Structures are given as C-alpha cells and as structure tokens.
Amino acid sequence: MGLSNKFKDLESYSEVLSDGYQLLPFAFHKISPDKYIATNIVGEYLTVSRDTLKLLVNGTLLPSHPIYNDAKSKHFIMDRDSDTALDLLALKYRTKQHPISEFTGLHIFVVSLRCDYTCKYCQVSRKMEDVDKFDMSEETARKAVALAFESPSKSIKIEFQGGEPLLNFPIIKFIVSESLTLNIKENRVLQFVITSNLTFLSEEVLAFCKLHNIYISTSLDGPESIHNKNRPRPNKDGYQKTIDGIRAVQSELGKDRIAALMTTTSESLSNLEGIVDEYVQNDLHAIFLRPLSPYGFAIKTKQVEKYNVDKWSNFFKQGLEYIIKLNRAGYFLREQYTSIILTKILTPTDPKYVDLQSPSGIGISAVVYNYDGDVYASDEARMLKEMGDEKFKLGNVHTDDYIELFSSDILLDTLEESIAESAPMCSDCGLITYCGSDPVYHYATQGDVVGKKPLSFYCKKNTSIIEHIFELLEDPGSRKVLESWVL
Amino acid sequence: MIKLHSNKNIITSSSDAPLILKITKKYDLPKILRSKRALLVDSVTDINAYDGFDMVISRNKLDSKVHNVAYLSDDLNYLDEGDIVRVTPNSSDIRVLYRVNASANFLFVTERCNSFCIMCSQPPRDVNDGHLVEELIEAVSLIDIGERELGITGGEPTLLGDRFFALLQAIKSNLPTTSIHVLTNGRTFADPLLAKQISEIDHYDLMLGIPLYSDVSHIHDFVVQADGAFDETIRGILNLKRHSQKVEIRVVLHKQTYDRLPQLAEFIGRNLQFVDHVALMGLEITGFTRANLEELWIDPLEYMDKLSEAVEILARFKIHTSIYNLQRCLLPRHLWGIAVKSISDWKNKYYEECDNCAEKHNCGGFFASSDIKRSDNIAAIK
Amino acid sequence: MGFIHMNDVIITDRSPFELELSLEVYSLETCKKACYALMEFVSCKISTSSDKLLIEVHPTPDCTKGEEELKALLFDELLDYSLRETIAEKTDSIRTLILSNAFSKSKLVDS
Numbered sequence: 010m011g012l013s014n015k016f017k018d019l020e021s022y023s024e025v026l027s028d029g030y031q032l033l034p035f036a037f038h039k040i041s042p043d044k045y046i047a048t049n050i051v052g053e054y055l056t057v058s059r060d061t062l063k064l065l066v067n068g069t070l071l072p073s074h075p076i077y078n079d080a081k082s083k084h085f086i087m088d089r090d091s092d093t094a095l096d097l098l099a100l101k102y103r104t105k106q107h108p109i110s111e112f113t114g115l116h117i118f119v120v121s122l123r124c125d126y127t128c129k130y131c132q133v134s135r136k137m138e139d140v141d142k143f144d145m146s147e148e149t150a151r152k153a154v155a156l157a158f159e160s161p162s163k164s165i166k167i168e169f170q171g172g173e174p175l176l177n178f179p180i181i182k183f184i185v186s187e188s189l190t191l192n193i194k195e196n197r198v199l200q201f202v203i204t205s206n207l208t209f210l211s212e213e214v215l216a217f218c219k220l221h222n223i224y225i226s227t228s229l230d231g232p233e234s235i236h237n238k239n240r241p242r243p244n245k246d247g248y249q250k251t252i253d254g255i256r257a258v259q260s261e262l263g264k265d266r267i268a269a270l271m272t273t274t275s276e277s278l279s280n281l282e283g284i285v286d287e288y289v290q291n292d293l294h295a296i297f298l299r300p301l302s303p304y305g306f307a308i309k310t311k312q313v314e315k316y317n318v319d320k321w322s323n324f325f326k327q328g329l330e331y332i333i334k335l336n337r338a339g340y341f342l343r344e345q346y347t348s349i350i351l352t353k354i355l356t357p358t359d360p361k362y363v364d365l366q367s368p369s370g371i372g373i374s375a376v377v378y379n380y381d382g383d384v385y386a387s388d389e390a391r392m393l394k395e396m397g398d399e400k401f402k403l404g405n406v407h408t409d410d411y412i413e414l415f416s417s418d419i420l421l422d423t424l425e426e427s428i429a430e431s432a433p434m435c436s437d438c439g440l441i442t443y444c445g446s447d448p449v450y451h452y453a454t455q456g457d458v459v460g461k462k463p464l465s466f467y468c469k470k471n472t473s474i475i476e477h478i479f480e481l482l483e484d485p486g487s488r489k490v491l492e493s494w495v496l
Numbered sequence: 497m498i499k500l501h502s503n504k505n506i507i508t509s510s511s512d513a514p515l516i517l518k519i520t521k522k523y524d525l526p527k528i529l530r531s532k533r534a535l536l537v538d539s540v541t542d543i544n545a546y547d548g549f550d551m552v553i554s555r556n557k558l559d560s561k562v563h564n565v566a567y568l569s570d571d572l573n574y575l576d577e578g579d580i581v582r583v584t585p586n587s588s589d590i591r592v593l594y595r596v597n598a599s600a601n602f603l604f605v606t607e608r609c610n611s612f613c614i615m616c617s618q619p620p621r622d623v624n625d626g627h628l629v630e631e632l633i634e635a636v637s638l639i640d641i642g643e644r645e646l647g648i649t650g651g652e653p654t655l656l657g658d659r660f661f662a663l664l665q666a667i668k669s670n671l672p673t674t675s676i677h678v679l680t681n682g683r684t685f686a687d688p689l690l691a692k693q694i695s696e697i698d699h700y701d702l703m704l705g706i707p708l709y710s711d712v713s714h715i716h717d718f719v720v721q722a723d724g725a726f727d728e729t730i731r732g733i734l735n736l737k738r739h740s741q742k743v744e745i746r747v748v749l750h751k752q753t754y755d756r757l758p759q760l761a762e763f764i765g766r767n768l769q770f771v772d773h774v775a776l777m778g779l780e781i782t783g784f785t786r787a788n789l790e791e792l793w794i795d796p797l798e799y800m801d802k803l804s805e806a807v808e809i810l811a812r813f814k815i816h817t818s819i820y821n822l823q824r825c826l827l828p829r830h831l832w833g834i835a836v837k838s839i840s841d842w843k844n845k846y847y848e849e850c851d852n853c854a855e856k857h858n859c860g861g862f863f864a865s866s867d868i869k870r871s872d873n874i875a876a877i878k
Numbered sequence: 879m880g881f882i883h884m885n886d887v888i889i890t891d892r893s894p895f896e897l898e899l900s901l902e903v904y905s906l907e908t909c910k911k912a913c914y915a916l917m918e919f920v921s922c923k924i925s926t927s928s929d930k931l932l933i934e935v936h937p938t939p940d941c942t943k944g945e946e947e948l949k950a951l952l953f954d955e956l957l958d959y960s961l962r963e964t965i966a967e968k969t970d971s972i973r974t975l976i977l978s979n980a981f982s983k984s985k986l987v988d989s
Contacts, residue, residue: 013787016614019752022718034969034976039958050976053766066961068968078756082711082763090723091713093730095972097767099979100734106980356813357766434915437962463917492812 023090026072030086033094037062038439040476045439051101052353052442053083056479105359105442114361115375116157117168117388118184120145121177122380125208126247128240129274144177145380152406153378154187159411160376164198168226170388172380175209185221202226206240206247207254215261225258227251229269229291231277231284239274255291270297278324285331289340297345298328300470318466322473329477336490348494350478353443360496363387365445365471367435369427372403372420382406384414386423389449401449423448426458434462444471497864498842500592504569506557509585511564516593516631517551518638519579525549532638534583536575540565551583566590580635593635599841602647602679603632605663609652611681612721613707615750615792617783620651629659633666645675654684664697675701679746682706683725685732695739703742703772706733709753711763719752730767737770744773750785750792754799761806765813774810776803777838778821781865789869796826797873804828824859825849825875832858839863852876892937895945897952899931904956908963909933912955919943919951 012018037047037057045062048054055076057065064070065085070077072088080086087094122143124131145153157165167188169181185201192199201223218225230239233248240247258267269288271277277284288296300321332344349362363370371386378384382405385391390401401423403414414420427448429435435446447467451460462468481487509515517534523545525533530548539556546552550564553575557567566583568575572590575581580594594601605628609620636646646667653660667676676699685691685704694702706729709719713726736743745764747753753760757776764774778796779785785792796803803819810817819831820838827835837860846861853859853876862870899909906924909931913922919941923934937948 019718032968034973102980
C-alpha cells in the first residue's frame with residue numbers, strides 16, 4: 010500500500026507545519042458562550058468554539074486539528090510552507106474596497122416635495138399645492154445633472170424621488186434627456202429609477218419608461234388594511250392604485266422592471282405573513298424588510314419608539330423564516346437586506362449599500378440633489394434637513410462647484426469619523442466586515458456621528474440580523490436558499 | 497481508437513534526419529509547393545509523378561526501389577489530406593503531430609517537468625528533447641489556416657524558455673485565427689517577467705490551463721511532489737492575470753484531492769475569482785496513476801456530493817465551470833449541463849453497458865485506459 | 879418617583895460593587911473596552927495602583943441584571959478583549975504590511 014517508492018508521502022510535505030504559524034489579523038464575535046465567529050479583514054469566516062479560538066490565538070493550534078487547514082486556507086494563519094497569504098489578502102482587501110474608488114454612483118434627484126399621500130411615517134414634509142415652491146426647476150436640474158457627470162464613477166444611477174416625483178414628470182423627462190445628451194460624450198453606464206407611489210402612472214409615463222429602460226420602485230406595506238393605514242391617501246384608495254400600478258408596470262415594462270419596498274410600523278408587526286403574501290400575490294420576487302427610520306414625521310409622531318429593537322428583530326427573523334419557507338416551496342423571493350449582508354459574507358465583493366459601508370457611503374455611494382438645488386450627503390441627510398438640521402448639507406448646485414461640494418469639511422470630516430475600523434467597539438467587532446457605520450443615523454439619534462454603539466439601535470439591529478444569518482447558514486436547507494440570494 | 501505513433505513502417509530514405517511532412521493526395525500539386533509535402537498514395541506506381549515531393553507515403557507495399565518512400569503500418573492507415581507527421585527513417589518511425597479531423601490537437605513539446613505529480617498521465621523524463629519544439633515550429637508552419645484550436649502540452653512547456661515563446665509566436669504568425677490552450681503548471685510564471693513576456697505575444701485567444709489540487713499549500717505540494725509549487729503556481733496565476741492573460745484552473749479528482757474539493761472551490765472563488773474557467777476532471781488511469789492506483793482510485797460516485805457542492809460554490813462566485821472525463825450515469829442530472837465530452841477521440845471508448853444508454857451520444861465516455869479501472873456504477877440510462 | 883414599585887425590588891442589586899484585577903492579567907486598555915461594551919448595563923470607574931486594576935461598577939438605572947450576572951458578563955468581556963489584544967499584538971505589523979500592499983500603486987489584477 011501507499012504510493013510507489015518514487016514518491017514522498019503527505020507527512021513529509023507537512024513536516025514544516027510543526028514549526029508553528031504566524032497569526033494573521035482577524036476579529037471575532039461571540040454568538041453564544043461557546044460559539045464564536047472569527048472574521049478576517051476580507052470577510053472570510055470560521056465558526057469556532059471558545060477553546061479552539063484560544064488555541065488559535067495563542068499559537069497552539071496543531072496541524073492535526075480539524076480546523077487547521079480551514080484556518081490556513083481562509084488566511085487566518087500562515088505557516089512556513091506558504092507565504093502567498095499576504096499577496097492574496099492584499100488583493101482581496103483591495104477588491105472589497107473597490108467601491109470607494111467608484112466615487113458616487115447613485116444620484117438622487119428630489120424633483121418635487123409635493124405628494125398626494127399623508128403617510129404618518131413620511132420623512133419629508135408634504136405640500137400638494139405650491140408648485141413653484143417645491144418643484145425642481147430646469148435650471149437646477151441642468152446644474153445637478155452636470156454635477157452628476159463630474160463624478161468619476163463609471164456607472165451613474167439617477168433615481169427620482171420626492172415627495173411624489175411623477176407630480177413633476179416634465180422635469181424627469183428633462184433630466185433624462187439632459188443626461189442622455191451628456192452621455193453621448195461621457196459614455197457612462199447610465200441607469201434611471203423612479204421611486205413612486207404610482208398614482209400618476211399614466212400611459213405617457215409608461216411609454217417613456219419603456220423607451221428609456223427606466224426602473225420603477227414603489228412602496229407596498231402589505232395587505233390593503235395595513236397599506237392604507239400606513240400610507241393614507243385622502244380618497245383611501247392608495248392600496249388599489251399601487252396594485253394597479255404594479256400590474257401595469259409588470260405587463261407593460263416587464264416583471265424585472267419593478268421592485269417594492271415595505272416599511273415596518275407597529276401595525277405591521279402582527280401581520281407578517283399577510284405582508285409577505287401580498288408580495289407573492291403580486292408576483293414580486295424581492296422584498297425589503299425595513300425598520301422605520303428615525304427621521305421626519307416618524308420621530309414627530311413617535312412612531313420610532315413604538316417598537317424596540319427586540320420587537321423589530323423578532324419580526325425580521327420571523328419574516329425571514331417565512332420567506333425561506335416560501336423559497337423552499339418553490340417561490341423565489343429574496344429579502345434584500347439579508348441579500349446585501351450575505352453577499353458580504355459569502356463573496357469577495359461588497360455591494361455598494363450606503364448604510365452598510367465603512368467609511369460611510371454618504372456622499373461616496375450616494376448624493377442627493379434637493380428640489381431647491383441643495384446638495385445632501387445622503388437621503389437621510391435631507392430628511393434631517395426637513396426636520397430643521399442642515400448638518401449634512403454639502404452646498405447648493407447654484408453656488409458651489411463639484412470640488413467645493415465633495416471636499417467640503419462636513420463630508421470629509423464625517424467620512425473620516427465614520428471609519429468603523431477606528432470607532433470604539435466597532436474596531437474590535439468580529440462583524441465589522443459585514444456591517445458599516447451610519448453617521449447620519451447616529452447623529453440624528455445620539456447627536457454624534459460616531460455614536461455609542463452599545464446603545465445604538467443600528468448596532469443592535471445589525472448584530473442581531475448578522476448573528477441570525479450565521480445561524481441560518483448552518484442549516485443546509487436554509488443555506489441553499491440564502492445562497493441563491495447572493496447578488 | 498486511433499494510434500498516433502507507429503514504428504512498424506517501412507521507410508527508405510536518403511536522409512537520416514527526421515522529416516516534418518504534411519500529407520497531401522494532390523499529385524498535381526505545383527512543383528514549387530511540393531517541398532515538405534508527402535504525397536499519400538495507395539500504391540507506388542509512376543515514379544516520375546512524385547518529383548519534388550519530399551516523400552511518398554504509400555498504404556500498400558510494392559516491390560519498388562524508389563527512394564524516399566514510406567510504407568504505412570496499418571495503424572496509421574487513417575492518415576489523410578492535411579495531416580502532419582514526423583518521419584524518422586532510420587527507426588521506421590512515424591509520429592502523427594497534427595490531424596485535420598482530430599477532436600483536439602495537442603502539440604507535445606517536451607518530456608521534461610519540474611513537478612512529479614502522483615497521478616501524472618505523462619511521466620516526465622529528464623531528457624534533452626529540445627528538437628521536439630523545433631519540429632513543432634516547423635509543423636505549425638504547415639497547418640492550414642482555419643484550425644480552431646491547438647493545445648500545447650508536455651512535460652512542462654514553459655521549461656523551454658524562449659523556444660516556448662517562439663512556438664507561440666509561430667502559431668500566431670502562421671495561424672492567426674487559431675486559439676491556443678497551453679497546459680502548464682504555471683510555476684514558471686511566478687517570475688513576473690515571463691508573465692509579461694507571454695502577454696507581449698498579444699494573442700487574441702490564448703488560455704493557460706493550470707492545475708491547482710488543494711486550497712492548502714502542503715497538500716498541493718504533496719500531489720505535485722514539489723515543495724513550494726503551490727506558492728509558485730498561485731503567484732504565476734496572479735502574474736498572468738495582472739497581464740490580462742486567460743487562465744483556466746484544472747483540478748484532477750482522486751482520493752488525495754476529493755475531500756477538500758468544496759474548500760478548494762471556495763478558495764478559488766475568494767482568491768482567484770477572476771480566472772476564466774475551472775475544469776474538474778476525472779482521473780485517467782495511465783502513467784503514474786497506474787503505479788499509485790491504490791492511493792488514487794476512488795469510485796466517482798463516492799465523491800459526487802463533494803463535486804456537486806464544489807460546482808455550486810463556483811456557480812455562486814459566477815465562475816465558468818466544466819466537468820471533464822466523467823460519465824453521465826455517475827453524475828446527478830443537474831450536473832449534466834456542465835459535463836463536457838472532453839476525451840480526445842484517439843483514446844476515447846465506451847463499454848457494453850453503454851450500448852443501450854439513452855445518453856450515450858451526450859456522454860464523454862471513457863479513456864481507453866479505463867479497462868484497468870472504472871466505476872462499479874456504470875449503467876445505461878433509460 | 880413612587881415609593882413602591884415592582885422594579886424597586888431590584889434596587890438592592892443595583893448598588894455599586896468593586897472588582898479588583900491584576901494588571902499582569904488584564905491591561906488597562908482591555909479593561910476600558912470591556913466596560914465600554916457593557917455601557918448599556920453599567921457605568922464603570924476604573925483606577926490603577928501599582929499592579930492592580932480597580933473597577934467600581936455602577937449598574938445603570940434601567941439595568942435589570944444582578945451583581946453576579948454583571949460580574950460574569952464583565953469577566954467574559956475581559957477575556958474576549960484580552961484575546962483581541964493578543965491578536966492585535968501578534969498581527970499589527972502584518973496588518974500594516976497587507977494594507978500597504980493593497981493600496982500600493984502597482985496594479986494587482988484587472989478583472
């Protein structure tokens with residue numbers, strides 16, 4: 010038995026391993042008293058017991074230990090047999106950070122603050138009249154488009170928001186046409202999204218969207234009763250109008266052209282399956298279980314405090330369980346937040362999601378041009394402004410140029426402070442590579458862009474979700490579903 | 497099955513040196529074009545008609561005293577228009593270098609190798625065989641334009657140094673539309689200059705097929721029996737990608753590699769996601785594999801779960817993946833789509849069990865060497 | 879501010895307590911980090927004297943955990959943070975090396 014005598018056995022190629030190993034940088038997070046997740050700087054992970062963790066850290070993990078090869082393969086340790094770990098880690102780290110060099114890909118145009126809804130959690134004021142005051146002008150739009158094209162990003166995504174953007178459809182047409190004209194020379198990958206409640210989805214709008222491949226994003230909070238309660242329209246017909254709109258987009262533009270978002274309110278918590286079913290019933294294949302944000306009317310109407318972190322996490326976990334069940338039964342439905350985190354856990358790339366980036370994605374991944382020409386570092390930043398706080402206003406398209414806006418002290422200081430790797434507690438957290446920092450959120454809730462993470466809803470929410478995702482990944486059935494959600 | 501080599505020919509020639517000749521049946525070829533051509537005839541008759549051809553190759557022996565005639569052994573009877581052979585008169589030897597009708601043509605450039613893989617199908621020899629590449633460079637100049645792809649194999653082709661690059665250049669100049677597939681262990685490209693050099697060939701479709709047998713260095717080094725090979729291969733791949741070269745990772749599946757296959761897939765996805773193709777390949781029972789059969793053979797059915805998992809992982813990383821050399825009856829249906837008929841026609845066969853198989857026409861079948869060992873689970877698919 | 883309230887039962891447990899640690903076992907930095915991580919439950923006053931670390935632990939007003947539970951939590955955090963400190967000590971220079979490689983001007987790969 011054994012190899013023919015011309016060959017040496019595996020042991021002789023493993024001898025050098027007994028010289029010990031160099032520990033490579035990693036962090037860890039306790040999931041339960043005897044279960045730790047260790048993660049390296051590029052998001053690879055090992056699940057280990059506390060004892061194994063101690064062996065690993067103390068340099069006493071033997072080559073015969075069942076996780077030795079995994080720790081070596083995933084670059085937690087480096088033995089004398091190989092030193093490619095350093096090159097590969099550097100390469101992977103650069104890949105992960107790539108989005109940073111893609112400065113500002115998402116440009117949000119708030120083309121009108123007016124809206125036909127009176128949602129209680131709405132994040133910006135609503136003004137149905139006063140066309141002149143709250144609609145974006147051509148002059149503002151032209152300058153904003155020019156700024157968008159000054160960003161060095163290879164791809165530019167222009168998202169129309171409001172209020173209700175379709176109330177100012179002419180300016181949408183203007184912006185699309187301006188962008189396309191500029192792009193003849195610029196040759197960027199250009200994409201448009203309209204975020205709308207679909208009330209004003211006319212034949213004209215549909216035809217225009219079809220012509221220019223425009224995506225539609227809408228809000229669907231659940232079944233009629235919840236949707237209409239969360240999102241009241243004076244005629245109480247918001248739900249029906251939304252559903253009609255979704256159907257119209259699906260049949261006219263295609264099923265892949267529309268996505269819906271839901272916002273969780275205290276009413277939603279007890280209606281979980283109904284909400285998810287609403288998505289299935291309407292042939293939607295992505296859902297985003299979002300908590301209320303602490304901005305705008307949500308704070309004024311005390312909606313945020315109505316449910317605490319635990320309630321929300323439980324809702325999220327139950328939601329996920331039900332969604333996974335539907336997937337296993339054959340209906341593909343992706344939960345988007347999970348999907349973003351999973352992509353960070355299971356692949357070397359990092360989706361550019363503003364709220365899960367370090368440094369923060371504000372100003373980097375996204376920028377907002379308000380109807381009046383004011384420029385904000387993120388959507389949340391302009392919501393904060395609607396509450397009277399202009400902290401994250403970068404300037405105005407009429408008075409500032411690209412350099413002034415994007416090298417403003419407020420943006421650069423915030424970005425620097427938002428590097429989670431240097432924030433207390435985050436710097437030692439084993440989940441840091443999957444998480445991010447949300448300076449606007451922490452400023453809004455704690456008055457400080459760094460924030461005290463032990464007291465932060467953001468930290469608790471993400472910790473509990475990420476822990477839960479790791480738990481689900483251990484179950485082969487759930488894992489299979491989750492893997493199909495990777496972006 | 498086809499033999500690519502025979503030393504049972506009868507050759508009379510005025511030259512002792514090997515001749516690289518292109519077969520033609522066009523006896524009316526203009527004289528100016530007859531150099532390096534061998535006229536293929538059924539029997540030697542009109543000597544004058546052969547004027548200008550470097551050789552006449554006859555399928556039948558007739559008692560003729562003509563010089564420069566080779567009477568083909570039956571093994572090579574299939575030779576046809578456009579094929580290229582090396583004729584070594586003093587050893588009655590004819591080796592087929594290129595066949596027009598082959599499913600794939602591989603140019604065998606050297607027997608030398610810096611690895612010593614435990615399952616090597618072409619055991620290396622430390623010989624001075626530099627003439628091979630010169631002959632092949634000559635052969636390449638004879639191949640008709642339009643050939644889809646040429647493979648380059650060994651041994652380790654890159655050990656030829658500049659002559660390796662000369663061969664690539666020859667292919668590019670003579671056959672500008674032909675793709676090149678080099679089988680190399682990639683170790684030489686740990687030197688960035690060589691990676692740069694290959695990029696300077698500036699070939700439009702050149703792929704380097706490089707084996708990686710484990711996600712951890714000591715196991716890979718053991719399989720290839722060379723300390724430090726893992727690091728050199730990884731650095732080689734990185735250098736090649738830095739210079740925008742196409743790289744394929746090739747994994748041979750056997751008892752020493754199947755266990756960490758999912759981890760290897762994960763490693764490739766995490767660290768080498770930019771590779772262009774991954775080939776997961778069943779074992780060929782030839783060369784060193786025969787000597788080490790006990791330590792290498794595992795019924796593919798036993799590793800099917802691992803293989804399946806590895807394929808799923810690679811798919812998650814969006815890496816183009818294929819399975820080579822494995823029979824459909826061993827593969828779960830969801831893997832059929834990526835199972836390729838990969839075995840070269842000249843060593844490809846099927847067994848009795850295959851006769852009534854509904855999938856036979858889609859199945860890659862077996863290596864001829866499977867006579868020695870094959871899965872116990874071969875069964876016709878209904 | 880009522881006199882009798884169910885939560886008051888816990889008040890006896892909410893009185894401050896002290897932990898004495900050896901500086902040879904835990905660094906001041908580790909100690910600070912462990913206390914910071916538990917700020918939801920406790921606020922701590924840390925002092926040192928020669929080879930000793932003294933932590934004065936004050937449970938927060940909303941804290942519902944008892945002294946023993948808080949001690950256990952604190953010790954868990956201390957152990958974890960000292961492991962993290964070990965990792966940092968052993969890997970700081972290599973981390974710098976990796977990051978400088980990652981951001982060096984050389985082109986790593988085009989994909």
